[in-house]
Amino acid sequence: MNPTTINPAPPSEIPAAPARCSIAALRKFCMAALAATGVSQRDAEVAADVLVTTDAWGVFTHGTKSLAGYLRRLKGGGLRATAQPTIVSERPGWAVVDGQSALGMIPSVMAMDLAIAKAQTQGIAYVGVRNSCHFGAAGYYAWLAARAGLIGIAMANDIPSVTAPGARGKITGSNPIAYAVPAGRHPPMMLDMAISTVAGGKVYAARTLGQPIPDNWIVDGDGRPTRDPSVFPQAGALQPFAGHKGYGLALLIESLSGILTGGAVSRGIGSWMQGDPTQPTLHAAAFLAIDTALVMPAAEFAQRVDAFIDEIHAAPKADGAERIFVPGEKEWDHYKRATAAGIDLPADVVASLREAAGLAGIEFLSSF
Amino acid sequence: MNPTTINPAPPSEIPAAPARCSIAALRKFCMAALAATGVSQRDAEVAADVLVTTDAWGVFTHGTKSLAGYLRRLKGGGLRATAQPTIVSERPGWAVVDGQSALGMIPSVMAMDLAIAKAQTQGIAYVGVRNSCHFGAAGYYAWLAARAGLIGIAMANDIPSVTAPGARGKITGSNPIAYAVPAGRHPPMMLDMAISTVAGGKVYAARTLGQPIPDNWIVDGDGRPTRDPSVFPQAGALQPFAGHKGYGLALLIESLSGILTGGAVSRGIGSWMQGDPTQPTLHAAAFLAIDTALVMPAAEFAQRVDAFIDEIHAAPKADGAERIFVPGEKEWDHYKRATAAGIDLPADVVASLREAAGLAGIEFLSSF
Numbered sequence: 001m002n003p004t005t006i007n008p009a010p011p012s013e014i015p016a017a018p019a020r021c022s023i024a025a026l027r028k029f030c031m032a033a034l035a036a037t038g039v040s041q042r043d044a045e046v047a048a049d050v051l052v053t054t055d056a057w058g059v060f061t062h063g064t065k066s067l068a069g070y071l072r073r074l075k076g077g078g079l080r081a082t083a084q085p086t087i088v089s090e091r092p093g094w095a096v097v098d099g100q101s102a103l104g105m106i107p108s109v110m111a112m113d114l115a116i117a118k119a120q121t122q123g124i125a126y127v128g129v130r131n132s133c134h135f136g137a138a139g140y141y142a143w144l145a146a147r148a149g150l151i152g153i154a155m156a157n158d159i160p161s162v163t164a165p166g167a168r169g170k171i172t173g174s175n176p177i178a179y180a181v182p183a184g185r186h187p188p189m190m191l192d193m194a195i196s197t198v199a200g201g202k203v204y205a206a207r208t209l210g211q212p213i214p215d216n217w218i219v220d221g222d223g224r225p226t227r228d229p230s231v232f233p234q235a236g237a238l239q240p241f242a243g244h245k246g247y248g249l250a251l252l253i254e255s256l257s258g259i260l261t262g263g264a265v266s267r268g269i270g271s272w273m274q275g276d277p278t279q280p281t282l283h284a285a286a287f288l289a290i291d292t293a294l295v296m297p298a299a300e301f302a303q304r305v306d307a308f309i310d311e312i313h314a315a316p317k318a319d320g321a322e323r324i325f326v327p328g329e330k331e332w333d334h335y336k337r338a339t340a341a342g343i344d345l346p347a348d349v350v351a352s353l354r355e356a357a358g359l360a361g362i363e364f365l366s367s368f
Numbered sequence: 369m370n371p372t373t374i375n376p377a378p379p380s381e382i383p384a385a386p387a388r389c390s391i392a393a394l395r396k397f398c399m400a401a402l403a404a405t406g407v408s409q410r411d412a413e414v415a416a417d418v419l420v421t422t423d424a425w426g427v428f429t430h431g432t433k434s435l436a437g438y439l440r441r442l443k444g445g446g447l448r449a450t451a452q453p454t455i456v457s458e459r460p461g462w463a464v465v466d467g468q469s470a471l472g473m474i475p476s477v478m479a480m481d482l483a484i485a486k487a488q489t490q491g492i493a494y495v496g497v498r499n500s501c502h503f504g505a506a507g508y509y510a511w512l513a514a515r516a517g518l519i520g521i522a523m524a525n526d527i528p529s530v531t532a533p534g535a536r537g538k539i540t541g542s543n544p545i546a547y548a549v550p551a552g553r554h555p556p557m558m559l560d561m562a563i564s565t566v567a568g569g570k571v572y573a574a575r576t577l578g579q580p581i582p583d584n585w586i587v588d589g590d591g592r593p594t595r596d597p598s599v600f601p602q603a604g605a606l607q608p609f610a611g612h613k614g615y616g617l618a619l620l621i622e623s624l625s626g627i628l629t630g631g632a633v634s635r636g637i638g639s640w641m642q643g644d645p646t647q648p649t650l651h652a653a654a655f656l657a658i659d660t661a662l663v664m665p666a667a668e669f670a671q672r673v674d675a676f677i678d679e680i681h682a683a684p685k686a687d688g689a690e691r692i693f694v695p696g697e698k699e700w701d702h703y704k705r706a707t708a709a710g711i712d713l714p715a716d717v718v719a720s721l722r723e724a725a726g727l728a729g730i731e732f733l734s735s736f
Contacts, residue, residue, distance in 0.1 A: 088663060089662060089663045091490070091491050091662075092460075092461075092490065093460075093461045093490035093491045093492050093493075094490075094491035094492055094659075094662055096662055096663045122459070122460065122461040122462075122490065123459050123461045123462035123494065124461050124462055124492055124493065124494040124656075125461075125492065126491065126492040126658060126662075128662070128663075151623065151624070151628070153620075163686075164680065164683075164692055165689075165692070165693070166685060166686055166689035166690075166691060166692040166693065167680075167683050167684065167685065167686055167689070167692045168683070168684035168685055168686050168687075169683065169684055171680060171683055171692070179616075179620045181619070181620065181623045189619055189620075189623070191612075191613075191616035191617070191619075191620070193612075193613045193616065197610065219686070222686065222687045223684075223685070223686025223687055223689065224686065224687055241609065241610035241613055242565065242609035242610050242613075242614070244559075244561075244695065245559075245561045245609055245610075246610070247695070248547075248559030248561065248695040249559070251549070251557055251559075251676075251694065251695060252521075252547045252549065252557075252559070254676065255519065255549045255557070255673065256519070256658070259549075259669065259672045259673060259676065260519070260658070260660065260662060260663075260669065261662075261663060262663050262664050262672075265672065265675075265676055266676065266679065267679070288492075290494060290624070290628070291462075292628065294457060294459075294462055294464055294494075294496070294628060294629075295456060295457045295464045295496075295628075295629060295630050296630050301627065301628065304627045304630075304633065305623065305627060307633075308619075308622065308627065308633055308634065311634065311635070312532065312535075312539060315532075315535050315536070315537065315539055316535065316536035316537055316591075317534060317535065317536055317591070318531075318534055318535055318536050318587070318590065318591025318592065319536075319590045319591060319592055321533075321534035321535070321591065322534075323534060324532055324533070324534040324535045324539070325533070325534065326619065327612065327615070327616040327619060
């Protein structure tokens, strides 16, 4: 079992030569790159915080590494730099936001902020988003709620990449879902996961290394589990985790994201990485916030979460294990180190940031 | 991959000699048995519908097979036959119910009914339950919402039986979570799953047959994956599905059930099967309902779900597969057959119902 959360690429997969930079410099660089493509200062700040916080957690697959891809879409027009997401429909306990093809982080932060405000008066709130794009790490939005003292849940649909039991090809997206639960002495519990057994990146890495993979990662072109990573992604598909469980969860996420919001569903979504950069991708997402002070003061809720975490930490360890991590703990450990000493950016992120600088026509990170 | 939902015991595990009975007779029998231990006619009806509907879905592990266990607790006093669950705290979008140690189905149905009513005015609602007991199949409550045209989510905590990455023993319950999404032409999509890779019953079955098990089902007394089913449950623990993903989901379910409601958490819960029948088990649960008519008429939502299901059904099949099932479809197929021709009760259920008749001092099922 792999105790890692938020699907970080294991260190073994990351090429050598990381570059260390401060959180502040990385944020400044991202903001400058976004501003250079026409994004407002305020929106650039919002998006940069999502990406840099994700890197600070050590979740390098979903942080600033994506910036170059977003810039390509901003330049292509598929992402509209000056779009203003709008509230389509709203009641005290819910809302639906139209992302207007803005950078995915903009309507997503707007939606979770709205869900938080509504939950603070209603106890619980749902805000759905349609016509958005890739929003980065779902965990960031869940954490926005936990930072405000609420339980947060965030999820999104995506292009089909994962098969279903009995199917031959791609049926659902890897549809991420994340939650965050605020604690007291401890950092929030926080989990961000896709419904596939592993991310496609892990399959590519095995292919590059010429290594066989476990038989629950992908299926081949005939829908049969295979240990050969070379068939993906041209044929075959990722496997949902735990078979019908991951598949079933994917359909709930699609129901709350694409279907309930009136947004695009499944094959209606475009690839933010490979798709035509002049076209919107139409991703949809859903955000839930729940007030923790329903029957007891928030401080008591936090104490109860702390006590539960303490109980888990104190439990007997497996042979060879030194700690039992609660979800998010590794990310918060990484975050602390990043805040104190800077972020060690893996080489693939550095390469991608270099590309971003080129796309934006700005100096590279090292100048910030 | 196993496309089965709601963890039914695979037919191969069920001893021979099933008995066929009508849904009406089974319901009548359950009601008589509950009434004989002092449960009101109304509560007996509610509980019988939960158990018999679950059998009609073919989910025999969580249906009337549990009746004998509930009767033992009703006779022992750990379940209070005449308890009246109360609303502890309530606002337009949420409530917390104290189960008062009533049969788990009573506060659970009350809670989901309340969540449905609140969601119909608020868009979304949360109702938590504390001081409850084993509530049967989580899917039943999710379905109550779907039957009323809403999206339903139900979950509960349970005694520790599942390990966590890095741990040596049992850390979380197998904490079930279920959802149901209403459709139009199609029956509701419906998934009911535990956060363990498999239910303990599958490990026992392998032990009985002397068969090795896959290495992701349980860990041994040292916290190491093992293929030997004989160590469980005396030592070791079930494994969470997909490692940190199942474990992480367990903690969210515990947060929304035990922690948020002020109820019992983890080791504070008693075993409804093996525990002292004179003591309450203190299970907690959480119910969410979401109106589907947030941005479009409910009929349009249903059409969108239908279209998505049609798309999945029409997708290419894996070698050897005839259909791609959406979650709940197998259960609804079984339900149709049960309604038309009766339920084929497996021998272990028949044996348990015979025990229930003895405990209640009533005639056996065949007389109903």
